Amino acid sequence: xxxxxxxxxxxxxxxxxxxxxxxxxxxxxxxxxxxxxxxxxxxxxxxxxxxxxxxxxxxxxxxxxxxxxxxxxxxxxxxxxxxxxxxxxxxxxxxxxxxxxxxxxxxxxxxxxxxxxxxxxxxxxxxxxxxxxxxxxxxxxxxxxxxxxxxxxxxxxxxxxxxxxxxxxxxxxxxxxxxxxxxxxxxxxxxxxxxxxxxxxxxxxxxxxxxxxxxxxxxxxxxxxxxxxxxxxxxxxxxxxxxxxxxxxxxxxxxxxxxxxxxxxxxxxxxxxxxxxxxxxxxxxxxxxxxxxxxxxxxxxxxxxxxxxxxxxxxxxxxxxxxxxxxxxxxxxxxxxxxxxxxxxxxxxxxxxxxxxxxxxxxxxxxxxxxxxxxxxxxxxxxxxxxxxxxxxxxxxxxxxxxxxxxxxxxxxxxxxxxxxxxxxxxx
Amino acid sequence: xxxxxxxxxxxxxxxxxxxxxxxxxxxxxxxxxxxxxxxxxxxxxxxxxxxxxxxxxxxxxxxxxxxxxxxxxxxxxxxxxxxxxxxxxxxxxxxxxxxxxxxxxxxxxxxxxxxxxxxxxxxxxxxxxxxxxxxxxxxxxxxxxxxxxxxxxxxxxxxxxxxxxxxxxxxxxxxxxxxxxxxxxxxxxxxxxxxxxxxxxxxxxxxxxxxxxxxxxxxxxxxxxxxxxxxxxxxxxxxxxxxxxxxxxxxxxxxxxxxxxxxxxxxxxxxxxxxxxxxxxxxxxxxxxxxxxxxxxxxxxxxxxxxxxxxxxxxxxxxxxxxxxxxxxxxxxxxxxxxxxxxxxxxxxxxxxxxxxxxxxxxxxxxxxxxxxxxxxxxxxxxxxxxxxxxxxxxxxxxxxxxxxxxxxxxxxxxxxxxxxxxxxxxx
Numbered sequence: 109x110x111x112x113x114x115x116x117x118x119x120x121x122x123x124x125x126x127x128x129x130x131x132x133x134x135x136x137x138x139x140x141x142x143x144x145x146x147x148x149x150x151x152x153x154x155x156x157x158x159x160x161x162x163x164x165x166x167x168x169x170x171x172x173x174x175x176x177x178x179x180x181x182x183x184x185x186x187x188x189x190x191x192x193x194x195x196x197x198x199x200x201x202x203x204x205x206x207x208x209x210x211x212x213x214x215x216x217x218x219x220x221x222x223x224x225x226x227x228x229x230x231x232x233x234x235x236x237x238x239x240x241x242x243x244x245x246x247x248x249x250x251x252x253x254x255x256x257x258x259x260x261x262x263x264x265x266x267x268x269x270x271x272x273x274x275x276x277x278x279x280x281x282x283x284x285x286x287x288x289x290x291x292x293x294x295x296x297x298x299x300x301x302x303x304x305x306x307x308x309x310x311x312x313x314x315x316x317x318x319x320x321x322x323x324x325x326x327x328x329x330x331x332x333x334x335x336x337x338x339x340x341x342x343x344x345x346x347x348x349x350x351x352x353x354x355x356x357x358x359x360x361x362x363x364x365x366x367x368x369x370x371x372x373x374x375x376x377x378x379x380x381x382x383x384x385x386x387x388x389x390x391x392x393x394x395x396x397x398x399x400x401x402x403x404x405x406x407x408x409x410x411x412x413x414x415x416x417x418x419x420x421x422x423x424x425x426x427x428x429x430x431x432x433x434x435x436x437x438x439x440x441x442x443x444x445x446x447x448x449x450x451x452x453x454x455x456x457x458x459x460x461x462x463x464x465x466x467x468x469x470x471x472x473x474x475x476x477x478x479x480x481x482x483x484x485x486x487x488x489x490x491x492x493x494x495x496x497x498x499x500x501x502x503x504x505x506x507x508x509x510x511x512x513x514x515x516x517x518x519x520x521x522x523x524x525x526x527x528x529x530x531x532x533x534x535x536x
Numbered sequence: 537x538x539x540x541x542x543x544x545x546x547x548x549x550x551x552x553x554x555x556x557x558x559x560x561x562x563x564x565x566x567x568x569x570x571x572x573x574x575x576x577x578x579x580x581x582x583x584x585x586x587x588x589x590x591x592x593x594x595x596x597x598x599x600x601x602x603x604x605x606x607x608x609x610x611x612x613x614x615x616x617x618x619x620x621x622x623x624x625x626x627x628x629x630x631x632x633x634x635x636x637x638x639x640x641x642x643x644x645x646x647x648x649x650x651x652x653x654x655x656x657x658x659x660x661x662x663x664x665x666x667x668x669x670x671x672x673x674x675x676x677x678x679x680x681x682x683x684x685x686x687x688x689x690x691x692x693x694x695x696x697x698x699x700x701x702x703x704x705x706x707x708x709x710x711x712x713x714x715x716x717x718x719x720x721x722x723x724x725x726x727x728x729x730x731x732x733x734x735x736x737x738x739x740x741x742x743x744x745x746x747x748x749x750x751x752x753x754x755x756x757x758x759x760x761x762x763x764x765x766x767x768x769x770x771x772x773x774x775x776x777x778x779x780x781x782x783x784x785x786x787x788x789x790x791x792x793x794x795x796x797x798x799x800x801x802x803x804x805x806x807x808x809x810x811x812x813x814x815x816x817x818x819x820x821x822x823x824x825x826x827x828x829x830x831x832x833x834x835x836x837x838x839x840x841x842x843x844x845x846x847x848x849x850x851x852x853x854x855x856x857x858x859x860x861x862x863x864x865x866x867x868x869x870x871x872x873x874x875x876x877x878x879x880x881x882x883x884x885x886x887x888x889x890x891x892x893x894x895x896x897x898x899x900x901x902x903x904x905x906x907x908x909x910x911x912x913x914x915x916x917x918x919x920x921x922x923x924x925x926x927x928x929x930x931x932x933x934x935x936x937x938x939x940x941x942x943x944x945x946x947x948x949x950x951x952x953x954x955x956x957x958x959x960x961x962x963x964x
Binding site: 183215244322324 | 575588601602604606607641654656657672677685735751772777778780782804891893895905
């Protein structure tokens with residue numbers, strides 16, 4: 109995929125080494141950007157009303173529910189089912205981050221992690237139980253839950269194993285979406301779980317809730333009582349409409365800023381307990397491997413992170429000249445405070461422009477202008493959140509953990525730009 | 537559709553007449569909401585892992601691009617084609633506002649207004665011309681435009697004829713979506729039109745731009761030069777992905793806060809001129825009818841407006857008790873400053889809670905708790921924006937215009953609640 113350059117920018121004042129420019133470079137101004145092809149006034153006027161094929165015959169009819177253009181049919185999630193027929197429906201699909209813009213992920217392209225396929229649940233038959241260490245065990249139909257006071261938040265969800273191929277010694281060669289696309293961002297609407305827990309009346313001994321899905325894996329995950337009470341959402345709506353089946357229709361948990369794995373889909377019970385469940389998924393898959401052979405369970409908070417989505421591997425630059433760098437940043441703790449970009453492999457950094465609104469625990473879109481001189485370069489982005497947390501270098505991230513750690517990878521991503529304009533993943 | 541009540545709220549302090557409560561009513565607190573059905577601890581625990589049909593067999597496979605649940609197949613746009621076979625593809629489809637939550641409208645449910653069907657355009661063949669009173673006429677391929685510096689904004693689009701049935705003497709009986717669903721809200725990403733106009737170099741005589749679509753209607757609309765330069769967007773992305781065909785794929789104009797009709801879809805040329813085009817659509821359809829037989833052309837700004845989406849006609853209340861009222865507010869000029877709700881036909885009003893973030897020229901979601909005493913009531917919402925503009929009463933709106941005016945209807949909507957819990961549209 110070609111990534112064309114501009115011939116001229118408004119202001120080519122350097123912001124850092126390697127050709128990074130200030131945010132003024134692409135602002136409107138007297139200087140032309142020079143990407144449009146000049147034509148004669150006669151040629152432009154000759155393009156007359158009704159001359160195009162699409163203007164000569166009526167278009168397609170109205171539809172009740174629309175679909176993307178057939179020309180966008182290749183914008184799909186990459187699917188990874190590592191166990192094949194031995195474990196059908198156990199795998200992941202990746203959001204094509206390098207093909208998207210803005211901060212909302214289309215619901216049809218949200219990443220997925222299923223353990224035993226996508227449950228297809230009749231909402232009329234579905235029940236949610238809130239029980240365990242509570243004064244009044246409760247049962248909710250979907251209809252009853254739908255009428256509860258709702259909250260709406262734009263939140264990212266990220267699998268704890270996102271970007272884990274970058275923890276391997278050799279840099280995997282894949283698109284940005286295939287490497288980092290186990291993260292997506294949606295507008296979620298639902299009932300605060302705390303409302304339901306308060307209605308049930310939690311016991312003083314309550315320290316955890318154990319959530320379970322109605323899928324074939326009966327996925328079971330333990331969640332500390334504080335986030336469960338404070339800001340967990342029993343989500344019923346995604347991007348304005350009811351949840352997609354792949355997101356747990358008719359309801360799932362969403363835990364702002366925590367790993368998506370504990371946001372149990374097809375949620376059918378929340379049991380209040382004094383200890384975690386130590387389920388297979390949280391013990392076998394959910395442990396962080398630490399130095400000296402130790403491991404840590406129940407580390408849920410997602411770190412601060414960013415990635416340059418355009419350009420990235422699969423795109424190719426069209427020779428020396430001006431380009432816009434764009435990407436996404438997010439933090440499980442707070443708002444993004446700044447994103448810095450380097451075009452010289454981390455020697456110098458320039459601040460990117462952040463697109464408003466910058467929301468807590470949501471994607472933030474960033475961008476910066478760049479004047480590429482046509483020689484090899486290394487592009488990197490480094491996000492910092494409002495709590496002062498910054499992305500580590502890859503080497504520093506590796507040192508925090510033991511060998512084989514694949515969870516919570518949030519180190520700075522480096523894209524090598526070759527002289528021919530192609531990009532590839534490199535470890536710096 | 538049943539709209540169940542709560543049995544108990546946290547705080548039943550009145551906020552206005554007719555049973556409106558304060559925003560504290562549904563906050564978490566000591567008092568239970570009482571919508572969940574109490575069950576015994578044994579019954580809750582008996583609901584064991586693996587007992588549900590969906591837990592007994594693997595679910596469906598992964599997909600490249602997901603779709604809504606089959607159980608949501610009735611969530612569709614209502615289609616109105618008033619001329620039938622005489623003018624195929626000339627009509628409207630309405631967003632089902634009463635079935636949605638949050639502020640993002642799913643792209644598949646965005647309202648539509650087509651004049652001659654949905655053009656199906658190959659982006660490789662598409663060109664955008666910027667010409668007329670410019671120094672350098674320019675031609676853009678989609679690929680070139682895709683690489684321009686982009687902006688992202690969450691903006692509502694509203695047809696100037698939205699809600700026009702409420703201008704008729706008799707109140708139309710229809711759902712909220714059928715009455716008011718020619719408005720939707722999306723995250724739009726694209727290139728500022730001003731960037732392209734500056735690159736072309738506009739002449740000092742430029743006062744308008746004339747935009748034309750590549751559809752079978754060759755839809756042609758005139759836009760004043762100021763909004764065209766200041767904040768118009770050549771939108772290429774909607775809600776994260778490329779535009780849907782119905783929204784003008786591969787590109788459309790989006791004019792923040794102005795009537796959607798001038799945001800030409802399948803945009804293929806922008807001609808800079810010193811006068812409007814006086815096209816059929818803007819002269820025959822686009823005139824506001826004023827008192828004393830006068831009419832006004834080129835009135836584009838959309839007023840401040842709101843509507844209660846839940847409950848609304850089609851929903852029915854389940855007897856006296858506590859309910860949450862929810863709705864949408866928007867203004868073409870600025871952010872929403874407040875939304876007031878009345879449950880007594882406008883005699884008293886209470887402020888609704890506004891869901892953050894409250895963005896300029898975007899939908900804002902509001903809600904308030906209500907204690908219905910089971911007797912007939914009239915629910916109304918009234919929005920005010922940051923410039924102090926407030927929705928008029930219907931009678932005041934009618935007085936501003938001449939007989940037959942159908943555009944820019946933004947009066948307060950009243951829903952009559954009957955003793956049996958059904959709702960209907962009334963004129964107050």
